Amino acid sequence: MASGTAVVQDPLTPDARRAFLVGMKNRTVAAVGFVGAGRLAASLALGLVEAGYRVTSVASRQLDSARALAAALGPDVEPTTDAARVAEVSSMVFLSVPDAAITPVCQSVPWETRHRVVHCSGALGLDALDAVTRAGGIAGCLHPLQSFPSRSPEPERLRGVCCGVEGAEPLGGELALMVTGLGARPFRLDGVDRRLYHAAAVTVSNHVVALASAAGRLWALSGLPEQLAREALSPLLQAASANVGQMELAAALTGPVARGDVATVEGHLLALAVDPELRELYRALSAELLRLPLSLEAGALSRLRELLEDVHRAE
Ligand SMILES: NC(=O)c1ccc[n+]([C@@H]2O[C@H](COP(=O)([O-])OP(=O)(O)OC[C@H]3O[C@@H](n4cnc5c(N)ncnc54)[C@H](OP(=O)(O)O)[C@@H]3O)[C@@H](O)[C@H]2O)c1
Incomplete structure (x- = not known):
């Protein structure tokens, strides 16, 4: 900023x-x-x-x-x-x-x-x-x-x-x-710099819609009825958004990266092989999370970095 x-x-x-x-x-x-x-x-x-x-x-x-x-x-x-x-x-x-x-x-x-x-x-x-x-x-x-x-x-x-x-x-x-x-x-x-300022605003407002779209596609790929995706995922989206407004980002984060749960992230990446574009999106967004000051054990952090940040990794 x-x-x-x-x-x-x-x-x-x-x-x-x-x-x-x-x-x-x-x-x-x-x-x-x-x-x-x-x-x-x-x-x-x-x-x-x-x-x-x-x-x-x-x-x-x-x-x-x-x-x-x-x-x-x-x-x-x-x-x-x-x-x-x-x-x-x-x-x-x-x-x-x-x-x-x-x-x-x-x-x-x-x-x-x-x-x-x-x-x-x-x-x-x-x-x-x-x-x-x-x-x-x-x-x-x-x-x-x-x-x-x-x-x-x-x-x-x-x-x-x-x-x-x-x-x-x-x-x-x-x-x-x-x-x-x-x-x-x-x-x-x-x-x-107005272009970067505006890109920040677009990222937080428009890209939330892109995330909802990606999550809906994953939801449908999992075998659940597509029409239930928005109703089921919206409360999660709203709670996460409220947390971001109320606390530091590292404290607002829940889920496998925040917990250093390497096996779950590995499982997600394996399953996401069904849609390589969604897997890259998941990987890029998860890598951004690693920029936060999370309290992760050193071994978990380095394994998550290998999984999420190395663009030349072996598939
Ligand atoms: N909407 C937002 O959420 C939002 C938020 C922040 C900033 N902004 C900014 O606010 C500005 C306006 O956006 P908006 O969303 O309000 O746009 P909008 O809803 O599309 O309204 C544009 C208005 O401008 C008129 N117009 C278009 N071309 C014209 C021309 N050549 N001569 C005279 N009038 C013309 C339209 O006329 P007619 O109705 O007669 O066709 C309409 O009344 C933009 O700079 C946008 O970046 C918008």
Whole structure:
């Protein structure tokens, strides 16, 4: 993990709450607009309205999308298909469009020096918003480490989650304040390798789905009915995930590697010969576990290393 700049601030402390209220009173951001009315925008925009921000307008490719979100935000919010109209009536504009559309949409708007323009992509740096800086405005990023699967606004999904923020001052500070107002926890992304940062988020969120898929295939190969896999394995997945959130990783780990149970791991690898791809996945993930500070007896550790880490091992 990159170190140094990424300090998480806890919005729930009285000091952070006080700083938010003082900041809100003195804030220079008068009006917030959205270009993009999808899943992220729905929850973020309603969260901002609930935190006391004034959302002026929402643009989307299809007027119906903009209308649906504007209606959820309040009677004064203007729906439009014109991104330039959002810029006209807002000083802070979120480009909450898909990653591939951020730069083209940004280049299509006549920005001015008064604009702060923010994207919500974890993978893209601020260079995606070069058109804003060229026009004398300030570019920024606000990236919630959360998944928003639906267009129904769910601002509660933001509460307690960490949000990366980036931007030259005063925008960086304004975004941190905004995150606090949303009930989330800001940390700075300045200087962070965004591809690796985003790969970390993808690994923990998307790859859990890949693990569930692999476990389902193993389940079926074992002879059990496929349709029972999700119901039977989900409680295990949820318990493991809760443990990861509550304790050190080495303490959260249970199972044969944590116990130094070499014979069980050998048995798994032998049985996994039925599907070499699943066996390699099992081996790679188990080898990652050996990086944890586990209390294993030296003989068991060295045998597990031979089994799991030696890519040139004899089959
Ligand atoms: N969803 C998440 O879980 C999540 C989490 C963290 C960060 N993010 C980030 O949030 C951003 C938006 O993602 P999303 O999941 O909310 O996307 P989404 O649900 O697909 O919504 C995208 C919105 O942008 C509009 N749009 C697409 N192309 C456009 C264009 N060329 N001009 C104007 N509007 C356009 C769409 O319009 P129509 O509806 O009219 O077609 C839609 O309203 C991305 O940068 C993503 O990385 C998303």
